[in-house]
Amino acid sequence: MPMPARIEWTDSDTNHPVFSARWHSESGAAAPRRVVVADDTTKAATAHRLACEGTALLWRGDFHGARHLLAAMARRVDRKPPPPGRTPADAFHQHRRARGHRARVLGMLLVLLDGEYGLVGECDPVGGRGLALRRAPDVRAACRAAYGPPGGPTAVSLRELLGVVGAHEWRVKGVPVPALDGARIHPHYGVFSPVRGEYVDLVARAPLPVAAGRDAPRPRTAFDIGTGTGVLAAVLARRGLDRVVATDINPRALACARENAQLLGLQGLVEVAAPGLFPAGGRAALVVCNPPWLPARPTSAVEQGVYDPGGAMLSAFLGGLAARLVPGGEGWLVLSDLAERLQLRSREALLGEIATAGLRVVDRLDTVPRHPRAADAADPLHAARAAEVTSLWRLAPDSF
Template identity: 55%
Template sequence: MSSLPTPLVRWTDADGAERQARWQSESGAAVLTRIDVIDDRLPADVAYRKACEGTALLWRGDFQNARQLLQAMTRRMDKRPPKLAETPRERFNQHRMWQGQRARTLGKLLIEIGTGHTLDLRRAPQIAPACEAAGVHAPCLMSLRELQGLLGAHEWHKKGVPVAALGGQTIHPCYGVYSPVRGEYIDLVAQAPLPQGPIFDIGTGTGVLAAVLARRSPHPVVATDVDPRALKCARDNLQRLGLTGRVRLEQTDLFPSDRAALVVCNPP
């Protein structure tokens, strides 16, 4: 999680008490200022309308029903995709805008995480291990979508993702680092002819491409990333694979100071 000061979000609870908590947003979403406290009695149509109008919804009901409400809001959102623009550039920009609007709207359904990373909701799962691994500071408010992503990422990290180009060995992504669930780009790096000389892996993330390259090439591999969390993830993966001495990790924006015969990059 970011080391920047965490902003506070304030709201009035159902009993009229004034409350405040840290605002947790991995994407840096703006602090929400209009918050309604809701539970299982609020219809999905009303919840969706409020979210579209900019009102955040702090859930106080059954946790599994909150998941169902988010699914219902998602269905309503996806029923109204924008009419496609004419040119590829316009369609690309339109898609980016739509995705941003979708994320903002669905991110209006909030969950309060209590001290010790607990959820005071019926049928709530244990979230402490995932929150602690991701560096979430509690108590806080976060969107249910973000919490679901955090829990899913924790499961991926525990199980790992098998990579055929590494002989079926697993890569373990951390929260906030893209998981190598699509293998096309990995297979390309595993099969493409390699030149003689040093290799750069720019934006290494989990370190999967650096690992594949280190297995294939006798030349130095330098993997860079600007995110300390990604570098730790890559370091852990390279250590599991026995490749620590074959890859040099650097925290830098894009390119290191050296020269390379080959540069690979798989941007998000």
């Protein structure tokens, strides 16, 4: 097993001029090769310049001062927006490159966690603890939930840590889901939150196939492929399916779906399978999949719910669907047409994949987005987002 990456820095104000700590990045960013100490005297212009050059800044001042510095660095990055794209696809790729640059620069402001995930201003190389950052919040519960058991002093990006803390707040508070009569889904860190409720509403109102109807022979089984938080599995269970098998390739998602099924009292109806796309065996009256909508490479754990490199998950779902359905069963593909509007995928290509998989379109239910970004005229992808349509494609094998 390879040794964990580490960072090193010097501090002439202590009796231990050379320090080191483990490096952790949820986005897979490499450990910075050069690290300098920053505090409340560090100017935003200096921090921005060093970060652009690849030098990380390890914070030792007031915690709120670190947040202010991060915001000031962000303003400097945002002063140079990406050039307008010649085509929607070009605009999308320019936007992604700009967001990647922004993430790299802002990810260079680091904080240090001690051996119990407490925020510290300096590291004791022997005991793994140190002097706490001034006005630092208690992030231990959030870090344990996201990172697992602590493993000694660890350096992380402040930007990532703020995301971890925010995700933990959402996990504790939960997200109300109208399709579940206002019951809450509790997303884990790294699992896409069901904040866009329109796609959930489609699954809640689409007519069940004959094989899954109330007069169908029992047991009536459904598969929820790529379950994420388990929200669609919960909706299907609430609609009267006798058994819903939830799958995902992400172990965090499986743990999240399992916890939400228990919180909703559905553990007897929702079965969370081992990691994988489809369950190990069996067929179902209904197979539902809400794959990532954009065929592009994710740059962080949470982006895996949005970006599907090369449309691999979409293709795998369509290719394996027919063999997983009982006679009279249907597959429900929940997909936005944003990729089409950005010229990342054509409608003809989607229909071609459906036909090649031996499937036919029974019906399609459409809805429009209700999220704030659809009305944000400053968004470089505003035209595509404003026109976006999310659809539930009802699919059945040609042979049925």
